[in-house]
Amino acid sequence: MPTRNTWIATAAVAGIAVAVTTGAVTASRRARGLVDTGETRASVQSSLSKLLPKAVESARDPGLISAAGRLTKEPYVASLWVVDRSGEIVFRAGGPGRQGDKVQELAREDMAPALEALGPEALTESQKLRLLAVGAMRREGEHNDVFRHLVRAVPDSAGITAALVVLAHDVNPSVGQPSAGYIAWLLTGLAGFLVYWLGLPLWVYLDARARAEAATLWGVFVLFTNLVGLLAYLIVIHRPAPAKTP
Numbered sequence: 001m002p003t004r005n006t007w008i009a010t011a012a013v014a015g016i017a018v019a020v021t022t023g024a025v026t027a028s029r030r031a032r033g034l035v036d037t038g039e040t041r042a043s044v045q046s047s048l049s050k051l052l053p054k055a056v057e058s059a060r061d062p063g064l065i066s067a068a069g070r071l072t073k074e075p076y077v078a079s080l081w082v083v084d085r086s087g088e089i090v091f092r093a094g095g096p097g098r099q100g101d102k103v104q105e106l107a108r109e110d111m112a113p114a115l116e117a118l119g120p121e122a123l124t125e126s127q128k129l130r131l132l133a134v135g136a137m138r139r140e141g142e143h144n145d146v147f148r149h150l151v152r153a154v155p156d157s158a159g160i161t162a163a164l165v166v167l168a169h170d171v172n173p174s175v176g177q178p179s180a181g182y183i184a185w186l187l188t189g190l191a192g193f194l195v196y197w198l199g200l201p202l203w204v205y206l207d208a209r210a211r212a213e214a215a216t217l218w219g220v221f222v223l224f225t226n227l228v229g230l231l232a233y234l235i236v237i238h239r240p241a242p243a244k245t246p
Contacts, residue, residue: 005206012199015192022189036171040076041148044169047074048152052165055155059084059163064154065091068165078147080167083133095168096139103129103166106136126153126161133166146171200226204233213237 051067051074059082068082072093079094083103092099097106111132115123123131130151137149147168156162205219218237222229 005203005210008199008203008206012196012203015195015197015199018192019189019196022186022192036148037173039173040170041150043075044077044150044167047071047077048150048165052152052154055157056162057156059088059090059154061162064163068093071165071167076170076173078168078170079137080165081133081137083129083164083166085129085162087129087132090163095137097136101136103133103136106139107132108135108139111135130164133164137166137168197226198223200230204230208233208237211237 048071051070053061053063053067056064064082068080068091071077072080080091081089081093081095082091084090087102087104089097089099089101089103115128115131130153134149134151148171149166149168152165153161154163154165201219201221201223204222205215208218209215218229218233222233225232
């Protein structure tokens with residue numbers, strides 16, 4: 001009949017198996033979530049066309065700021081800025097930097113060499129500002145694989161660009177939209193990992209106590225070092241006894 005120690009060891013092995021399987025499924029789901037189907041971009045472009053005013057007096061136009069606030073609540077919009085002609089962020093909802101920063105200062109370091117390589121006549125000042133605005137929005141870098149970026153110019157009454165609306169949107173509808181089933185699966189994986197992590201020190205504690213060793217000390221050691229501690233315990237406690245000399 002299986003002993004208590006056997007059941008604990010079996011539970012620990014099963015827990016790590018569940019955790020590893022969950023990790024593999026999560027990685028696979030993330031890979032699928034990075035596929036750009038164009039669905040989110042079309043949705044965001046539709047929101048921009050619907051909410052942005054046709055013309056404004058300046059980047060600080062109340063109608064534009066109000067529209068920017070509504071845009072942040074639209075599906076798939078992760079962060080959004082309104083940038084004036086000088087490059088100053090006059091409205092910020094997410095993204096790197098702060099309101100009042102200049103996109104020229106926030107732009108990624110590789111933007112300046114790229115603009116220099118193009119030459120002074122290759123782009124207009126408005127086009128340069130758009131590139132710098134996107135570079136600034138992409139400055140965070142870490143999550144750029146799950147985002148795509150858009151820039152929309154808003155003109156004044158004379159048709160000259162008065163402001164830029166710069167945003168990052170989800171690359172795929174599944175990004176940031178975990179289903180209830182997926183959350184349950186993640187919780188199951190977390191539970192499995194906890195069973196594994198706590199099962200090892202419990203097994204060591206019971207085994208050491210049965211051997212009249214320092215059970216508490218070994219249990220705490222394995223709790224913090226996990227597999228390394230378990231291996232150390234097995235080597236130290238379960239090593240063969242030295243042969244007795246006649």
